[in-house]
Amino acid sequence: MGLLTNYSIALVPGDGIGPEVIEPTTEILDAVGDKYGYVFNYVELEAGGKAIDSSGEPLPASTLAVAKECDALLLGAVGGPRWDTLPGHLRPERALLGLRSGLGVFANLRPAALLPQLRAACPLKDGALIASNPDGKPSFDLLIVRELTGGLYFGERGRSDDGKAAFDTERYSWNEIERVLRVGYAAAAVRRKKLCLVDKANVLESSRFWREVCALVSKDYPDIETSYLYVDNCAMQLIRDPGQFDVIVTSNLFGDILSDEASVLTGSIGMLPSASLGSPTDPLAKDGRPMGMYEPIHGSAPDIAGQDIANPLGTILSAAMMLRYSFAMETEAAAIEAAVNTVLDAGLRTQDIATRSAGDSEKIVGTKAMGKAVLKALEQ
Ligand code: IPM
Ligand code: MG
Numbered sequence: 001m002g003l004l005t006n007y008s009i010a011l012v013p014g015d016g017i018g019p020e021v022i023e024p025t026t027e028i029l030d031a032v033g034d035k036y037g038y039v040f041n042y043v044e045l046e047a048g049g050k051a052i053d054s055s056g057e058p059l060p061a062s063t064l065a066v067a068k069e070c071d072a073l074l075l076g077a078v079g080g081p082r083w084d085t086l087p088g089h090l091r092p093e094r095a096l097l098g099l100r101s102g103l104g105v106f107a108n109l110r111p112a113a114l115l116p117q118l119r120a121a122c123p124l125k126d127g128a129l130i131a132s133n134p135d136g137k138p139s140f141d142l143l144i145v146r147e148l149t150g151g152l153y154f155g156e157r158g159r160s161d162d163g164k165a166a167f168d169t170e171r172y173s174w175n176e177i178e179r180v181l182r183v184g185y186a187a188a189a190v191r192r193k194k195l196c197l198v199d200k201a202n203v204l205e206s207s208r209f210w211r212e213v214c215a216l217v218s219k220d221y222p223d224i225e226t227s228y229l230y231v232d233n234c235a236m237q238l239i240r241d242p243g244q245f246d247v248i249v250t251s252n253l254f255g256d257i258l259s260d261e262a263s264v265l266t267g268s269i270g271m272l273p274s275a276s277l278g279s280p281t282d283p284l285a286k287d288g289r290p291m292g293m294y295e296p297i298h299g300s301a302p303d304i305a306g307q308d309i310a311n312p313l314g315t316i317l318s319a320a321m322m323l324r325y326s327f328a329m330e331t332e333a334a335a336i337e338a339a340v341n342t343v344l345d346a347g348l349r350t351q352d353i354a355t356r357s358a359g360d361s362e363k364i365v366g367t368k369a370m371g372k373a374v375l376k377a378l379e380q
Helices: 018-036 049-055 061-069 093-102 116-121 126-130 174-189 205-220 231-240 252-265 313-325 330-345 367-379
Strands: 005-014 038-044 072-077 107-113 141-147 157-159 166-168 194-199 225-230 247-250 275-277 292-294
Touching: 005 018, 005 061, 018 038, 018 072, 018 313, 018 330, 018 367, 061 093, 072 093, 072 313, 107 174, 107 252, 116 330, 141 174, 141 252, 174 194, 174 205, 174 247, 194 205, 194 231, 194 252, 205 225, 225 231, 231 247, 231 252, 247 252, 275 313, 292 313, 313 330, 313 367, 330 367
Parallel strands: 005 038, 005 072, 072 292, 141 247, 194 225, 194 247
Antiparallel strands: 107 141, 107 275, 157 166, 275 292
16 A cells, blocks of 8 residues: 555543544544545544643643644533533633634534434424425425634623623624635535525624625625524524525524524434634645534533443534545545444434334444444445
């Protein structure tokens, strides 16, 4: 064999179920490497609760510095009740925010589609799932593009001097809005060519500003249909008729909320991957490809940690997104997605996506068995 191409992946297994969902994922990545001729070198880093325990801070400077040197970052989950009473700036979640902003990954892609195998795990009735589908098949396939390094999550915050009031601020610059919109338009261009900006422009000045930017940026994408929706209406429409959406672009906070809602429609939050991307012109970009951070959208789920019951598919599918966006390995990414499809076709379900009503056609498996099944499907 000729020279193998090496990639360095910063790995943050994190807390709770994080390490359990990361383990099968690296095995699958290694199998992809073996099959297609790459070597993935993992650089394991501490962040979140684990880092608080060992160094007293959620995001040690060394973790961020090393992550910046790597080709991409793959994260399990951080947080847990043990650290919940710490002050805001010392909580494990600070690590996530610090990594996102430190790596400059401002565009968070959260795809949510209903796989036919998981129809029974989706809480919606057929009427809602066929509302916008001319073929009458119950389905939806949407992508939430969430702004990830601005807005309320990073705005000025504080308490009044007398301690009787507190505030957070939503502030967005033109540039922050424009760059995430362009990611949304680029995504829509290779999908169904529809982009919906979700905001609260009937009340918030910052939302009105988003619309101004969008009105201008949209002119560069004449073949993409741009629409606008208030976030409260969007929350309702997602349940009434999710098939109407293609790409949704929205702020950090609204994207956080709507993506949890969308995830339930796919059957389980355990299914959803995410990719957070920076700018291809950022100094951290490698070979013209943006810096990328990949994580399932679920949290550390401390209540089920250590029991081998967590769904690893969200993390496995996040690794597929890493191959696609950070390493331009479309074939390899699609191979992982196809392997996931195969195990679902075979009826394998972690308990979160099991419906119990489907009887013998479903087999409930644990985290490890699910990982092994995907591995086997990939190697075939
Ligand atoms: C997410 C999570 C995080 C967020 C938390 C854990 C800080 O909910 O990635 O959606 O709010 O961004
Ligand atoms: Mg969230």
